[in-house]
Amino acid sequence: MEERSKRRKAQRSKKRTRKTLLSVSAVLGTCLIAGAVYAGTLYFKAERALDRISASGTAPAETAGPASPEPGASAGAEAVEEEDENKPLTFLLAGVDNRSGSGGTLNTDVLMPVVYEPITKKLSILSIPRDLKITSSEIGSHKANYYYAYYYAHNKDEDLSKTKEFYGSILQMDIEHMILINFAAFSSIVDELGGLDINVPMDMRYVDNADGTNIDLKKGMQHLSGKEVLDFVRYRKSNRGTAESSDFSRNERQQEVLNLILDKLDSVSGIAKWGEIIDILGDNIRTDIAKDQLKSWILNYNSMKPASSELLTLESEWKSPYAYANEEDLVEKLQNLRTPLGLPALDTQELLHDFGITE
DSSP states (O other): OHHHHHHHHHHHHHHHHHHHHHHHHHHHHHHHHHHHHHHHHHHHHHHHHHHHHBSSSSOOTTTSOOOOOOTTOOTHHHHHHHHHHTSOEEEEEEEEOOOGGGTTOOOEEEEEEEEEETTTTEEEEEEOOTTBEEEETTTEEEEGGGHHHHHHHHOTTSHHHHHHHHHHHHHTSOOOEEEEEEHHHHHHHHHHTTOEEEEEOSOEEEEETTTTEEEEEOSEEEEEOHHHHHHHHHOOOOSSSOOOOOHHHHHHHHHHHHHHHHHHHHSHHHHTTHHHHHHHHHHHEEESSOHHHHHHHHHTHHHHSOSEEEEEEOOEEEETTEEEEOHHHHHHHHHHHHGGGTOOOOOHHHHHHHTTSOO
């Protein structure tokens, strides 16, 4: 009897174990299936987003990958390919304000020429103040944030190419690509991530009824919405009695917010939001980078991600209605940006004229 009882207990224990294993396997299987579906959904969303983001869709002939070598081809082709892979990349990054209250001006509040060095993985970024005086022989003298809107208004199909060509001429360097980001993407991503906890260093108050700006932030630690975070990084001057912000402080705030967003994106809750964020990016970014090239960079992100970055901020002085760059600082910062490109020395006379410093 005792032996039979023991056998029954052992059988019941095995059944419970099998049920437990089956339950665990079912849960794991469900999780894996859900993960696969989610990954597939993300891939599908990413494909659609890249179609919307890229103006060209597929790689043009001059940027397409190298063709298969002919039999007996020399090893020189491999050397050329390696040289191209090590060639610094140049971009013009612009942030536009297309809010309904802004009157659809599309002025670029953020304008940053960028140089990326594949060998050292260093990112050099020049921040051009939006009110900086720029002189064009064709268009005349305007604030730096004017020119993209001008080209867009005249020919929407050539807005990116004309803008990067214009700033490439002004900066005396070739700019290969332009990336245009609508500020709506920034605030929408922050909202999708549930907002950010930020220690606001001072009261910030600024109102501009013409473009719908209404910045009203109080000093201290607080939870900010997407709109409030955008106000936090954009704040420069005040017309309601609060202290004004220097460009240096503004750049520090931008870096702080970027780090907070990246931390949230890496969190479990942030990863769950990637699908929605991909949709936001697809609706609010435009670039002339080919879709195939974008996919290649994304897939190789771990090997390409910058190991260091340098933000170069131009010193400027306000003399209504423009800000004017400091001559020595302009030459120094622009030389630093151009150094990895191996370009000839700057034509300083032309540079100072183009930046409205000399007639």
